[in-house]
Amino acid sequence: MDTSPLPAISARNPQQVRIAAAELVARAAPGHETWLVSLAADAAALGIEPGDTVGVIPPALAGQVEGVVAALGLVPGSPARATGDQPVGAWLSTRELSIPSMKLLRLAGLAPAPGPHSAAPPVPDALDVIASIPDAPAQADAILATLRPAAPRAFSLASSPREEERLDLIVGHHPTEREGRMRAGVASSLLTTAVGANAAIFPIPNPQFRLPDDGSDLLLIATGTGYGPFRAFLRERGLTGAPGRAWLVYGERGSGGEGGGERRSAFEDEFSAALASGSLSRVDVAMSTRQDGPRYVQEVLQEFGPDVVDWLDAGARIYACGNAGMVESIGGALAQVLVDELGISAGEAVAQVEGWRESGRLALDVFA
Ligand SMILES: Cc1cc2nc3c(=O)[nH]c(=O)nc-3n(C[C@H](O)[C@H](O)[C@H](O)COP(=O)(O)OP(=O)(O)OC[C@H]3O[C@@H](n4cnc5c(N)ncnc54)[C@H](O)[C@@H]3O)c2cc1C
Structure with missing residues (x-):
């Protein structure tokens, strides 16, 4: 009997887990959806803790493989030089066909464009780029050689590892x-539209973004899907009965309100349940799509400055998670609260916030 240890689950050796459920939580606008996805996976066995990230290795989108095969004039069931022994179709389904590689852009004579992570769509994908090459079939092998393996995508754990055979993710989907x-x-397409199919996942530790084990109060500031890790924090604390209050300041676009009514918070029901159970002590939602003008999380901190100072005096730890613009502005927003409420100088306030950042009392997680 082979007693050698099993290889660790990693990007090179991911675990196949079933997508057990996918629920559309909110559609803020056409093409701007938030989903709650549950994987039949054991986060604890995978060593994934609240604050950690789950790496997902995505298969190509429906139509991308067929499109590339057709654009290159290949036969999907036959191998090509670049694919070794593998049939072209199967090989292509493991390649990065969404974000074109630099090599492919250069081969097509296109200036390297920023990828979809930094640019607003529309972005050309690999198929658009290949389709723009006039003699693509004649260069099929050279083109295939530019296609790298699919890059893993990151999603934060949004449930407690104590929840057996359940690993939740909050997923932004923009079709x-x-x-x-x-x-x-x-x-996001795989996770939200392929319930019952498998996803290849692996843990990505994030040791700087962990729940404190001393039961400190938590000031949690999130936008959009950045609520994910805080959902994990709250569920973990709910299940362990750990002490400490939690105040969530949540910025979102909300949904509904088409007929002139109020827009609804994506996680309204969850927030109510968490408040009722005591895992959440307070929630303030800032909606950027309000009829009477947008409201942002930074304004909530300013408006409730005295409460922020009370929580900080009580030893609260501060976490911010979401888009880069919000997360990077939180240090400045907190410093402004200190200036306004304590009457200290801007320099002193900035130094105070930097000190929190260095000591880990202020933890930031950017979804870039
Ligand atoms: C540490 C960390 C944690 C994160 N946690 C989460 C999380 O919990 N939830 C979450 O939702 N995100 C999270 N993110 C962000 C997420 O990893 C990225 O948004 C990732 O790109 C999503 O992968 P995807 O395959 O769905 O989209 P990608 O294929 O990477 O595409 C990125 C975006 O571009 C759009 N797009 C792609 N190709 C085209 C095209 N050709 N034309 C037009 N539009 C296009 C897509 O709709 C998508 O919105 C996290 C990021 C980090 C770094």
Whole structure:
């Protein structure tokens, strides 16, 4: 009997887990969806803790493989030089067909464009780029050689590892149609539309973004899917009965309100349940789509400055998670609260916030 240890689950050796459920939580606007996805996976066995990230290795989107095969004039069931022994179709389904590689862009004579992580869509994907090469079939092998393996996508654990056979993710999904083809994130498409299928996942530790084990109060500031790790924190504390209050300041676009009514918070029901159970002590939702003008999390901190100072005096730890613009502005917003409420100088306030950052009392997680 082979007693050698099993290889650790990693990007090179991911675990196949079933997508057990996917619920559309909110559609803020056409093509701007938030989903709650449950994987039949044991986060504890995978060593994934609240604050950690789950890596998902996405298969190509429906239509991308067929499109590349057709654009290159290949036979999907036959191998090509670049694919070794593998049939082209199967090989392509493991490649990065959404974010074109630099090599592919150069081969197509296109200036390298920023990828979808930093640019607003529409972004050309690999198929758009290949389709723009006039003699693509003649260069099929050279083109295939530019296609790298699919890059893993990151999603924060949004449940407690104590929940057996359940690993939740909050997933932003942005499907749009362009030039006759559906465009969307590869991993978000898999997670939200392929319930019952498998996803290949692996843990990505994030030791700087962990629940304190001393029962400190938590000031949690999130936008959009950045609520994910805080959902994990709250569920973990709810299940362990750990002491400490939690105040969530949540910025979102909300949904509904088309007929002139109020827009609804994506996680309204969850927040009410968490408040009732005591795992959440306070929640303030800032909606950027309000009829009477947008409201942002920074304004909530300013408006409730005296409460922020009370929580800080009580030893609260501060966490911010979400888009880069919000997370990077939180240090400045907190410093402004200190200036306004304590009457200290801007320099002193900035130094105070930097001290929290260095000591880990202020933890930031950017979804870039
Ligand atoms: C530490 C960390 C934690 C994160 N946690 C979360 C989380 O919990 N939840 C979450 O939702 N995100 C999270 N993110 C962000 C997430 O990893 C990225 O948004 C990732 O790109 C999503 O992968 P995807 O395959 O769905 O989209 P990608 O394929 O990477 O595409 C990115 C975006 O571009 C759009 N797009 C892609 N190709 C095209 C095209 N050709 N034309 C037009 N539009 C296009 C997609 O719709 C998508 O919105 C996290 C990021 C980090 C770094």
